[in-house]
Amino acid sequence: MLNLLNGPQTMGRGRVFWICAALVLAAALVYPAFADPYDVGNFGYFLIWIFMALGLCVMWGLCGMLSFGQTFFFGIGGYAYGVLAIILGNGPAATIVGLFGAVALAGLAAAVLGYFMIYGRISGVFFGIVTLSFTLALAFFLGQTAGPEWAIGRARLNGFNGMQGMSPLSVPWFGGPVVLEETALYYVLVAGLTATYLLLRVLANSRFGNVLVAVREDPERAELLGYDVRRYQLIAFVLGSALAGVSGVLYTSWGQFITPSSIGLPAAAMPIIWVAFSGRTDLTATLVGTFLLLVGFQTLTIYSQETALVVMGALLAATILFVPRGFVVGIGELLARPRRKRLAPALSPDDARP
Amino acid sequence: MMGNLFSYFYQFADVFSFLVLSAAGLAIIFGMMGVINMAHGEFIMCGVYVTAATFHAGLPLPLAQACGTLVAALIGMVLEVVLIRPLYNRPLDSLLVTWGLSLVATQGTLVLVGSTFPGIGTPGGGFEVGGYGFSVYRMVLFAASLLVLAFVYLLFMRTRFGVHARAVMQNAGMAQALGVRRSQVYALSFGIGAGLAGLCGALYAPTMSLIPTMGASFIVEAFVTVVVGGSSVLLGTAPAAAALAIVRTGLNAWYGQIIGQIGLLIAVILIIRVLPDGFSGWLAKRES
Amino acid sequence: MNRRSLLLGATAAPLLGLGHFAQAATPIKIGLLEDISGDLASIGLPKLHGSQLAADEVNAAGGIMGRPVELIHLDPQGDNARYQEFARRVLQRDKVDVLIGGITSASREAVRPIVDRLNAFYIYTNQYEGGVCDGSMLSVGAVPEQQLSTLLPWMVEKFGKKIYTIAADYNFGHLSSAWGNSILKPLGCEIVGEEFIPLGVSQFAQTIQNIQRAKPDWLYMLDVGAAQTSFYEQKNAAGVSLPMASPVKIMLGFEHKRFPPGVMKDMYAAANWFEELDTPGAENFKKRWRAKFPNEVYVNDMGYNAYVAVMMYKMLVERAKSTKKDDIRQVMAAGDAGIEAPEGRIVIDPKSQHCSHVMRLISVDAQNKVSTLKDFGDIKPYWLSQVGCDLTKSDPKEQYTPDHLPTR
Known part of the structure; x- marks a missing residue:
């Protein structure tokens, strides 16, 4: 299985890449020893969002389905975790049930909606807009739950002001449970993200991943070759959406707060921006690019005040115009170019054309 | 009785014109070029601001509105050449570029013009039917939406540009081989789409409060109309707007605005489930 | 400054009697979260201006207990997640003494769990739907x-x-x-x-x-x-x-400055501040505001409240002789902590940590002119203490509403 870590569907292979990756991971692990607690917490906060970016990378980059629905499942996960954590109370057992329950619910919702759309042969741009409609409908719905009648047990959805008062995730540990905050949360996120990233790499290079790419390149051809295209699409959609649910749970636990504005526009467009900027066809690019973009946008907002959004928009447009395959993929290809001449011509995962 | 009947018509006409006017520009750009223009709301905002600024400078309202439309169209054509042209074969990327553009436009307007802008005031006054008061200007908007539909029809069916445009739409390569200049057609289409967005803004400028982010309040309606309409403006936009207006008017009247809004989105999902290519895809299929 | 000079300074200062001065020079930091981009910029900008004006005036008058005031402003762009990020940033990284800001109730609720966890002090400056019973928060806006x-x-x-x-x-x-x-x-x-x-x-x-x-x-x-x-x-x-x-038109949204005459005709509102208020204190305040921000479209109640918040904080710190939350809460618990604000004297209610206000009834005519019809005088925020919120005794950190009352 480990040999599937490398393959045609993922950039970066060979000793140099893996040594670099190990160094980055090691640096991430020792980072809290040198940084002040705020930076560690903030760093961890960025990692929360990467799960949903990776999910979008799987369904859009690998399988060609542009979904505006990442924040829909983010919201399902977040709100479900909130409800469960409020009803079940704190402590590792309760919050971990909350985590898995919420992610399962997000996955289930994705299975139902995905079935509706994918088996209804909705594709291309329309897939994006139908998912956007779902997302906006959920945001509108949650926005109007301000009244006391919108409560599940003790958990009030609380409309636009958002749900709050849920206990943060905690894990059992030697010498008593540890609440996942700051440094503890950071380490769990680093571990979780590393595991997710490696598993998705294996998946992408497995037979399953190859079929996904075949579907992206030409669904009809894939179908004629005997694959049940819709089943593959549905699995990719559920997987990607469940990852958005993971982000939702983590975000809610991190701030003990979630509102409908994390679901509606403009939040719904953000994952697409991250992934497109990074290079949607590659997991590593998505991982690195999303992180850089999150750091970059926050830094811009802090230092450039009211011009931040102008700079962001201009940067984004410039990236798309001048680095067509995505920023990180572009750099990755630049780095790989001299090696590629010596090696066999790499399969170029061409742009997903809708 | 008379009042109630007219009021149903009035409500329907009001929602219908809002849907048609806000969607027409988006539909042309999407139908012609396959580009989803995320900056559509900002072209509307541009129409609003230019109209308001020229009106305050002393122009009569209709002229100010013409200015708003023209400026939006010109900006659209320039942006098409600079931003969209390099992305002809990458429609999804043009979505991102236009999204970036919309960020720059809203926040740029905020920084340059300020967070609020003095309003215009609705002309025309009111009239009464069966004991209810109605706004004359709303009827003007309805007429304008019908005129826009007629304009689009004539443009595509009765002009040389229309023939070229439809040729490019059906088969860009073949059309180019026959001497149609695709880039010219696209630049014009984008200009017309942006101009129609500007027109929408210009027409609604006297009825709304003006802030840089106001384009967003048109976006959801514009998108759903285009999706339900499908890729052809000629066949799709009018029936889509009519269908959605009926759904929305009914729900608004019986259950209030919240259900109206959610119901609109659910109707979209259901219609797309039944007609994956929208109304125009369905109509085109029936014709062939 | 390297370590040796730091050491030298530390030993030299007490000898030269500079200890007091060195301490006096460290500024009191105010973390400010106000939207100056996005949907709510038209409200956030006057709020930022109000805080800046107050900081200038406090510094010109010798600071708070001799220490200058430093504003650290970040722009959350109307995004609740940014409010969370930035509340953490100013509290943990910049180690501000007090956090001020937030526009929507959602942004306040986003910030409050973080403030509570970091045991910080927070001032919410907007008029809002009321009901927050939280010892870490002081509300200076009007409530229902x-x-x-x-x-x-x-x-x-x-x-x-x-x-x-x-x-x-x-x-x-x-x-x-x-x-x-x-x-x-x-x-x-x-x-x-x-x-x-x-x-x-x-x-x-x-x-x-x-x-x-x-x-x-x-x-x-x-x-x-x-x-x-x-x-x-x-x-x-x-x-x-x-x-x-x-309760939110005219003094907050200044619709009468943005819409053509006639649109806001016959709008009535009760306000603790509106720019047309013409008491001597108000006139003086407006003159100072306009001198610093000549292009302000309207000095609205949000901007005014933001100004009051800084002044209120100055009074609290000076009476507590400390910036620690517990010391400040003791001052608020006294029941007579208040300032002479441009609207009149306003006092903090010890049980709810909300402020009393001088309320006036205003209306707009067909020419967009605002007139004062009635002076209700000093109105206290009574609802929270009536339903059982008493921050001098317990700190539930909750928002109560008529359908969500404290359990006694």
Whole structure:
């Protein structure tokens, strides 16, 4: 299985890449020893969002389905975790049930909606807009739950002001449970993200991943070759959406707060921006690019005040115009170019054309 | 009785014109070029601001509105050449570029013009039917939406540009081989789409409060109309707007605005489930 | 400065009697979160200006206990997640002494768990739907019992008992409408219509018609956001002309400076601050504001409250002789902690940590002119302590509403 870590569907292979990756991971692990607690917490906060970016990378980059629905499942996960954590109370057992329950619910919702759309042969741009409609409908719905009648047990959805008062995730540990905050949360996120990233790499290079790419390149051809295209699409959609649910749970636990504005526009467009900027066809690019973009946008907002959004928009447009395959993929290809001449011509995962 | 009947018509006409006017520009750009223009709301905002600024400078309202439309169209054509042209074969990327553009436009307007802008005031006054008061200007908007539909029809069916445009739409390569200049057609289409967005803004400028982010309040309606309409403006936009207006008017009247809004989105999902290519895809299929 | 000079300084300072001076030079840091981009920029900008004016004046007058005030402003762009990020940043990284800001109730609720966890002190400067019973928070804006229990009975007396409510479908709208009902029903009023409008809706033909059908005596307006203010223009165009009452128009949204004359005609509001207020204290304040920000469209109550918040904080720190939250809370618990604000004297209620306000009834005429019709005098925030919130005894850190009351 480990040999599937490398393959045609993922950039970066060979000793140099893996040594670099190990160094980055090691640096991430020792980072809290040198940084002040705020930076560690903030760093961890960025990692929360990467799960949903990776999910979008799987369904859009690998399988060609542009979904505006990442924040829909983010919201399902977040709100479900909130409800469960409020009803079940704190402590590792309760919050971990909350985590898995919420992610399962997000996955289930994705299975139902995905079935509706994918088996209804909705594709291309329309897939994006139908998912956007779902997302906006959920945001509108949650926005109007301000009244006391919108409560599940003790958990009030609380409309636009958002749900709050849920206990943060905690894990059992030697010498008593540890609440996942700051440094503890950071380490769990680093571990979780590393595991997710490696598993998705294996998946992408497995037979399953190859079929996904075949579907992206030409669904009809894939179908004629005997694959049940819709089943593959549905699995990719559920997987990607469940990852958005993971982000939702983590975000809610991190701030003990979630509102409908994390679901509606403009939040719904953000994952697409991250992934497109990074290079949607590659997991590593998505991982690195999303992180850089999150750091970059926050830094811009802090230092450039009211011009931040102008700079962001201009940067984004410039990236798309001048680095067509995505920023990180572009750099990755630049780095790989001299090696590629010596090696066999790499399969170029061409742009997903809708 | 008379009042109630007219009021149903009035409500329907009001929602219908809002849907048609806000969607027409988006539909042309999407139908012609396959580009989803995320900056559509900002072209509307541009129409609003230019109209308001020229009106305050002393122009009569209709002229100010013409200015708003023209400026939006010109900006659209320039942006098409600079931003969209390099992305002809990458429609999804043009979505991102236009999204970036919309960020720059809203926040740029905020920084340059300020967070609020003095309003215009609705002309025309009111009239009464069966004991209810109605706004004359709303009827003007309805007429304008019908005129826009007629304009689009004539443009595509009765002009040389229309023939070229439809040729490019059906088969860009073949059309180019026959001497149609695709880039010219696209630049014009984008200009017309942006101009129609500007027109929408210009027409609604006297009825709304003006802030840089106001384009967003048109976006959801514009998108759903285009999706339900499908890729052809000629066949799709009018029936889509009519269908959605009926759904929305009914729900608004019986259950209030919240259900109206959610119901609109659910109707979209259901219609797309039944007609994956929208109304125009369905109509085109029936014709062939 | 390397370590040796630091050591030298540390040993030299007490010898030279500079210890006091060195301490005096460290500024008191105020973390400020105000939107200056995005949807709410038109409200966030005057708030930022109010804080800046206050900081300038405090520094010009020798600072707080001799220490200068330093504002650390970040722009959360109207995004709740950014509010969370930046609240952490200013509290943990910049180690500010107090956090001020937030516009929507959602942004306040986003910030509050972080403030509570980091045991910080937070001042919320907006008028809002009321009910937050949290020892870490001081609210300087007006709350419903101050705005509505003055305004609504006056409207009933003047215009009649049939009322149509139009509210944003938003916590503020729901709660204020419930507040309205609880005040109006005992007066024998009939709510002939109650409509909730989703945020961002800008078209009101149906609503206008419903109003005409219900034939109310006046409208109770609780709309929120720029899109919803389009209602006024559209209602006028349809020829509906009814008196209106609102706790958020005029002094907050300065619609009378943005809309053509006639649109806001017959709008009534109860305000602790509005720019047309002409007491000597108010005139002086406006002059100072206009000297610093000559292009301000309107000095609205949010900006004014932001100014008051800094002044209130100065008073609290000086009386507590400390910036520690516990010491400040002891001052607030005394019950007489207050300042002479431009509106008049305002005092912190010890049980709820909300402020009393001098409320005035204002109205707009057909020429967009604002006039003061009545001075209600000093109105205390009484609701929270009435339902059992007593921060001098316990700190539940909750937001209570009429349908979510503390369990006694």
